[in-house]
Amino acid sequence: MNAMHFVDTNLLVYARDASESAKQPLAEAWLKHLWATRTGRLSTQVLGEYFVTVTNKLKPGLPSDEAWDDVERLLVWKPQPLDVALLRKGRSLQARFGFSWWDALIVGAAHVSGCRFLLTEDLQDGQDLEGVTVVNPFLHPPDSPSR
Numbered sequence: 001m002n003a004m005h006f007v008d009t010n011l012l013v014y015a016r017d018a019s020e021s022a023k024q025p026l027a028e029a030w031l032k033h034l035w036a037t038r039t040g041r042l043s044t045q046v047l048g049e050y051f052v053t054v055t056n057k058l059k060p061g062l063p064s065d066e067a068w069d070d071v072e073r074l075l076v077w078k079p080q081p082l083d084v085a086l087l088r089k090g091r092s093l094q095a096r097f098g099f100s101w102w103d104a105l106i107v108g109a110a111h112v113s114g115c116r117f118l119l120t121e122d123l124q125d126g127q128d129l130e131g132v133t134v135v136n137p138f139l140h141p142p143d144s145p146s147r
Helices: 009-016 023-037 044-057 064-077 084-097 101-112
Strands: 005-007 117-119 132-135
Touching: 005 023, 005 101, 009 023, 009 044, 009 064, 044 064, 044 101, 084 101, 101 117, 101 132
Parallel strands: 005 117, 117 132
Antiparallel strands: none
C-alpha cells in the first residue's frame, strides 16, 4: 500500500495560481499523482484556507462557485475535522516544536490522519515530526526516491 500524503493549503493554491509559473506545474503534478494513487489527505482547516485564499487573495481570484467545486471534489480525500484528538495533538506538537498554532494543527492533522508525509513549503524539508516527514513539493517531484 502507498504511504499517505497530507496536503497543506499552499500546494492546492499553487495548482490554481497562474501567476506562479514555476510552482504551478509542480503543484499540478503532485495533485495528479495523489489522485492517481489515492494517497492524498487533508483537513477541514486546509479546505477552509484554500477557499478563502483562492477567492479573496489570488489576483484574479476564482469565482466562489468554482472554488467550492474544488472543495467538493476534495471531500473524497476524507478531510480530518477539528476534533478533540486533533486539538490535543496540535498542542503537543506546538509545545515540542514551537510551531504556530495553525501549523501545529496541520502537522497534527497529518498525524491523526495516519499520513507518513506532509507536503508543504512552510516547514523544513526532510524534518521528521514524530513519524511524519516534511516534503517540500517544490523541491521533490512526486516520483522522487528521496521521499
